[in-house]
Amino acid sequence: MNAPIPFAAGWPGPSTPFHASELEAQARAGYTEVADAAGRRGIRDYMPDQHRQFYAQLPFMIVGGLDADGQPWPTWRVGEPGFVASPDNRTLRIAGGELPGDPLAGTWREGALFGGLGIELPTRRRNRVNGVVTSVDSEVVTIRVSQAFGNCAQYIQSRTPERTPRAGTDALSRQRRATRLSDEDRALLERADTFFIATANVSDDAGVARGVDVSHRGGLPGFVRVDDDVTLTTPDFAGNKFLNTIGNLLADPRAGLVFADFEHGDLLYVATEAEVVWDGPELTMFEGAQRLVRFHVREVRRSEGVLPFRWTSAQFARELAPASETWFRLRVAAIEQETAHIRSFLLEREDRGALPEFEPGQFLPVRLAVPGHAAPVVRSYTLSGRDGRRRYRISVKRHGAASSWLHDTVVSGDSIEAMAPRGTFTFDASSPRPAVFLSAGIGITPMIAMLEQALGGVGASSGHRPVYFFHGARTESERPFGDFLRRAVARHPKLSVHLLNSERGEMAHGRIDVERLKQVLPFDDYDFYLCGPASFMRDLYEGLRALNVADERIRFEAFGPSTVTRTRTKGVAPPVVETAVAAGATVTFRRSDRTVNWSAEQGSVLELAEANGIAAPSSCRAGTCGTCAARVLEGSVVYTAEPVAEPGPGCALLCIAKPVVSVEGGQRSLVIDL
Template sequence: MSNVPSSPGWGLDQSPFHEGELAVQERVGVREKMAAVSRHVVRHYLTEQHREFFGLLPYIFVGSVDAQGRPWASILLGNAGFMHASDSTTITIEAQPLHGDPLVENLRMGAEIAMLGVQLHTRRRNRFFGTVTSLKDGEVTIGVRQTLGICPQYIQGREPVFHRDPSVSTVSPVHRNQRIDKAVRAIIEGADTYFVASANLRESDGVARGADVSHRGGRPGFVRIDDDMTLTAPDFVGNFLFNTLGNWQLDNRAGLLFIDFEGGDLVYISARAEIIWDGPEVKAFNGAQRLVRYHIEEIIRVEASLPARFSAPEYSPFLARTGSWGDAEKTLEAERFRNEWRPLRISRIEEESSTIRSFYLELADGRGLAGYEPGQFLPIRVQPDAWAEPVNRTYTLSSAPGGASYRITVKREGTGGVSDWLHDHVTVGTVIEGMAPRGSFVFNADARAPVVLISAGVGITPMIAMIDSLLVNNGRTLHHAPIWFVHGARNSASHAFSAFLNDKLGRHGNLHAHVRYSRPLPDDRIGLTHDSEGIVDIDLLKAILPFDNYQFFLCGPAAFMQSLYDGLIDLGVRDTSIHLESFGPASVKRRIERAAADEAEESIVVTFAKSGKTARWRPEHGSILDLAERAGIPALSSCRVGSCGTCSVKVLNGSVDYAQPPGHEIPPGEALICCAAPHPGVHLADSLDREGVSLDL
């Protein structure tokens, strides 16, 4: 008779997470979500399905803790059926640890133990941890305290073939070291998988205490050897429980297991884990949410220890969205050339609608692609045969960062300009020039904040990049609050990325969308091709959005942007909650909120001599061009990133600063106001204001 509880799920008053796990969940913005999810995915017993599953396995991965409190990752092997769950909280294992494995010493009465069952070739998996309750005659019995699933995304498919009886103990050469030698280096450098053990042994944490063991996978070589005592590995999107990283908040000791699946060597490593939460390398490694640096304290390599050989790997399809250290190095190197024009070859062209095409661009100089944030754009330079001078344009990148190419999506404007030339004359193999991506319109909302992405026409492009980067791996989301996407198009013929959007809607429960057509075709149908008819306006937003404290991201034509901005402000939405990107020379006139305390803040005076106006600049105002537009002062501009020179203005007095050197040459005595800020001078008499700059504008 089974003693499985009648109600599935956790079912206990105490949280399954300890304070270290909760701290990481809070940092990433998923604490509330995981509190709800854990009631369904974390259990204090084995289900019937999992009891049967463990009985089918010929191997299991183990996390244990030695007498010094150090966790170790191991593997136990046996003939199918060597594990047996007699009830929902008890598992008996008939197997001996392999020779040289630290598990030989760590299996003792009362020991904390974790076990990870993975059927590599099917990617079925489950994990449990508990305490050793019995040791006798080659049998280990474990009292199960907690069970949960693991992330299957990066598991490489492999099947074992035993070449000797796993139940018969054999002695193999054991090598102990504190540094990586040639043999260990070869195994790690070729690894696409490793297993990592951690532990929290605080008695006060009750059912949340214990050992843990997890799987990590990536492209071959995804674990970098920094030196002979240090490893660094990316940490990809997982199940957001953060058991391993949470344990390291309380005790950063780690145990690693590397397996030579072909030769049979096993490498056990004891190390200290350092989590690198952010930085250039994290951004440069495609798919990495953070990095983990392992500082090695002991290495054990056992020759030909494994009684089985595994088949060649069937790589996880999710590896396509992960990078390599070689690619990351090229991306970091590319930052040195971000203000140089570099050759870009068109590698693919796709029709997105009757008037919109996507162009895939690969570097033609053999160097790496510079990284970017979703929402940023790519400056390009082209010179059609009939044109006397090259022309600069900027086009928003319409895919998530990290691929082997850039993708820009361009609407044919019908004016004979660059967009028409791209549509009419560019073919696969055409080479144009481009600089590194840039722009301030990026997705920067907290993962817990509900967001609304609103676009019209080809203004959909930054929204597609944002959605593509936030919603990944067939159901995983990096933004855990609701995401609303509202888009306006003329009809289905002009509606770009509809298939992409429908696919995301089918996979991600936190994505909601509303598409409105202004001029539907006869075959367009509400509920099939679109959701309503008319234009996207403030009345539509009021009708479809449930009440919440949203962050709004808007992109589209100038009138569209201004209308929505004004409508949102009139509804009481704060200016700081509205993020804008308009294409073309026009910009939205914003209403900057002012409080009494804010008026007392230090500012820098900018004088526009021709217009006879002055304005007070603060960092939140952006560039001098942004300040001028808010003051109603007309100013020429195009790229808005300092790559074309259109906005160059004569400096009459004072000077300006640039956050980074502009790509375009700055004429003597002038400033590129689209990317400049006034340099603070001396304080004006009896004022917090500083002298700034006077411009011939």
């Protein structure tokens, strides 16, 4: 194995990682400073180890290059996981994987420019890499990496592939070529929610940024507007502010597009000449568009049935989901009594439309008209799963006015208001490590949703890694989902379930603690997920850390106040995901003249504002675009993810911010200029 090549963090040296046309695009969009800072921090001239491992687990990769005429094309390369490999952090090798009808077939040679996009649709992960081909040996193409960086998950529709034989034996004989779109092509484009685009700047003046770029584009069906059989228009949404594609188009307007028919396995390639529409009334026709790109079709190639996959239906990205930022009405379709004090409510859209997708572990903000309250009561209940594709399930324990009203008053057919699901406590489906779920009481609700995913539900990486599920209740009769767990363990040999009851006299008497875990687990490298009362969380977290379990391997969510204080692993950067929280924190929105209470389950400051009817600008919801930046007048925040955008002096990105409050007592307040 080759020795690692030394590298520095971020972009090396004083030069910019962008070429002149990218800088021109960034300046016109007003992104110069934030793009420069984010680019120097996030773009590298090598691949981080996590990127190298990520590429090696992919069954396909989107690659881009230039044909003999200099036309950029994006295309799919397909193989068994491992067909893309990285022997060192500046080398990428792709072994075979060329599909029939590939427009780049025969073009790979030493010195050819290469752009790559590794994308995992089930988990919405993606990373970019650009470089130059150093050798072509039989079917193996070796690339020397010049730039590598990660992308956030926004606008990626999640869908899970299943391998299937490619149709026919000679797809080349069925590849149709034309200079305009057929009715069949137009129908595919009009229902498309995903495509990939290749652009290039091959000028010597481009310096270190010279090369081919491949990018993902996603939106709700209809975001690709077919103006006529030789013209397409698409929105350019807020992204990482690098404007790589737009910058390349300013240097060379040629672009290649590829669309997949996820149902039948066709690939539709379109060679175009593009123009950027920076402003004007036409932008209002595409919600959320920062600018438009109009593509003039030069050539169309359609290869039938060449993709060896069929895919599940799309789960639309949260930022594209219907009603993601507004309240919408849900009808109570059914109610199930889980225990004497816990009920599950099955909810469907009152208008019969599609529900916004959610990640297992997230919560659902709801707004309830509780008698005796002057204003609607806003609460967040964790989604314990779904019933089919058109129903949410929340499982609510009777505790307080809102939950008691749900238990005592709401019946099937009634309506409540909700917003799109949210929250950062989610299951890492891409991890190869065994998962250990630890919960007590009503803390079981996110664990049930995560367990369904870990056992092979939509978004799971394989469904074959070992899973350990621990749950503590006072008595057996007070445990929800007991029957589900028993059926699951009977069906899945990799699942180990341990149900404990704290009340004496019960058959499985005891509490979940580290000593119990040591009796069951052959301690190795696990991902731990914790949810339950404060003392349960604190004792388990501190016990696991005492056994040298890395802090980053322990994820937790508390229902109510939590006194868990993270201790970072030696040599690991301080975590940005959680901080100690306490009950009674207040957030004041100064311009709106509103002061509201905040607790951990209410999510980010942006989500708190939205839940209370306070208008707050936002776009990416991932700390990337900077749209939600607001001045912090008093107090401080902690980020739940590493920010890409720079919010500016005295400001914070509200979409990934939570208030910092004391665990020693004493209320703290956060004041936002909003």
